[in-house]
Structures are given as C-alpha cells and as structure tokens.
Amino acid sequence: MRFTETERNALKKPFGVLVPQGKITRSSIVKFLGNCRSVASVGDETTNVLLTFGIIPTISITDGKTMRKMIRTSKNRKYDSLINYLVDDRIAELRCKNPAGSISDEAYGIIIRSIQNGSRVKILVDGEEDLLAIPLFAFLPKRSVLAYGQPNEGLVLTRICPKIQTVAKDLLTRFDITV
Numbered sequence: 001m002r003f004t005e006t007e008r009n010a011l012k013k014p015f016g017v018l019v020p021q022g023k024i025t026r027s028s029i030v031k032f033l034g035n036c037r038s039v040a041s042v043g044d045e046t047t048n049v050l051l052t053f054g055i056i057p058t059i060s061i062t063d064g065k066t067m068r069k070m071i072r073t074s075k076n077r078k079y080d081s082l083i084n085y086l087v088d089d090r091i092a093e094l095r096c097k098n099p100a101g102s103i104s105d106e107a108y109g110i111i112i113r114s115i116q117n118g119s120r121v122k123i124l125v126d127g128e129e130d131l132l133a134i135p136l137f138a139f140l141p142k143r144s145v146l147a148y149g150q151p152n153e154g155l156v157l158t159r160i161c162p163k164i165q166t167v168a169k170d171l172l173t174r175f176d177i178t179v
Contacts, residue, residue, distance in 0.1 A: 006069065014150055016158025018153040021076075024155050026053040029147075032157045037141050042133040042148040046155060050147060057147075059140075061104070063125040081174045092121045103135065111135045125170050135177075137168035160166050 007081065019028055029050070033039060040056040041047040047060045064160065098107040107125065111132060114121045125132065133148050140146060144160045158164060 002012055010135050011171075014153075014156040014158075015133075015164060016146070016156045018150055018156050020030065021152075024049060026055075029055065029155075029157065031055060032159075033145055035143075036145045036159065037143045038145075040136050040140055040144060040146045042129055042146070046147050046149045049155060056120065057066075057113075058118075058120055058144075059123065059136070060121075061111070061123045061125060061129045063127065063129045070179065074152050077099050092119060093124060094121055095124045095126065098127040098132060101131065103131050103172070103177065105177075107143050108135055108177055112139060115141075118171040134171050137164050138172055140167070 003172040017032060019032075029054075033055070039050065039055060040059040040061075041050055041057040042061045044062045044065060047057060047062055050057055094110050096104065096110050098104045104127075107123075110123055112135065114123065115136075123129075123132075133146060136146050137158065140160045142160055142162070142165075146158045146160060148156050150156050150160075
C-alpha cells in the first residue's frame with residue numbers, strides 16, 4: 001500500500017499543536033497536557049524530551065533512531081533519559097517489526113492491546129515507527145494526548161477527540177486494517 005502524493009502531503013502537516021524546536025519547554029508541554037487522561041509518544045526524540053521533563057508516557061513507541069540515525073550510544077549524553085527509560089525493567093516492554101512506510105499487523109495488534117490494557121508500556125520497533133501514530137490517534141481514549149516529532153520543526157501535541165479519531169480510522173482503512 002502506498003499513499004498518493006496528496007495523502008503524503010496531508011500526513012506531513014501536524015495533526016495538533018506544533019511547538020517549535022526553540023520553544024519546547026516543560027511548562028509549555030505541561031500547560032497543554034492540563035487534565036489529560038494519559039500521554040503517549042511516538043519517536044525517540046519526542047519520548048526523550050518528555051522523559052527529560054519528568055513526563056512518563058503511558059505508551060511510548062521508539063525505534064532507536066532519530067532522523068534515521070541510531071542514537072543508542074553511551075557517548076551521546078543528550079539521550080540519557082531515554083536510554084535509562086528503555087533499560088528500566090519496571091515498565092513492560094513489547095517488541096515488533098514494522099517496515100518503513102507501513103503499519104504491520106504485528107505492530108497494530110501490540111498497539112491495540114497496549115491501549116486496551118491501560119498499563120504503562122514501551123514498544124520497541126525493529127524498523128520504522130513513524131506511521132504507528134495513526135492507530136494511537138484512532139484508539140487512544142478521548143482526552144489523551146499524543147506527542148510526536150515534526151522533522152526539523154518541533155514537537156506536535158494532539159489532544160485525542162472524535163474528529164481526530166475519525167480521520168485516523170479512515171487512514172487505517174488504506175492499510176487494509178479493519179477498525
């Protein structure tokens with residue numbers, strides 16, 4: 001399954017509030033979160049930012065890369081919060097494969113089960129996690145917040161509402177996923 005040029009362009013636009021790179025602060029994120037039900041994150045950079053600010057996602061999806069480059073190295077102190085989180089065995093860890101530009105059945109199933117379970121979980125992806133935000137948009141409980149990165153622009157914070165869920169469920173049908 002491949003998206004059309006129009007669909008690809010639509011996916012490049014933020015599905016929420018874009019916090020520009022230079023303005024990402026703990027207070028700006030906490031203010032947006034307000035009384036949200038839960039926070040989920042997609043991406044290593046995004047998850048690291050949340051953790052650095054003391055915000056632990058209920059669900060995090062990472063692939064060990066940022067801007068397609070591996071980050072898990074002891075020489076890069078910037079990612080200490082993420083690395084410590086990933087090795088914390090008190091938080092359930094699930095693994096899946098997900099090829100670039102896709103939503104695999106395995107990844108989709110793990111995400112749905114994680115949402116239904118409601119417990120804190122980190123999902124580690126062998127492949128690419130970018131499109132895995134779509135099932136989170138579709139099925140996170142209303143009033144949850146999904147955080148993900150907008151490459152070279154900043155952090156996107158999306159409050160889950162029926163409109164976002166409808167758009168995401170429509171996108172999922174393009175992957176031959178029954179919602």
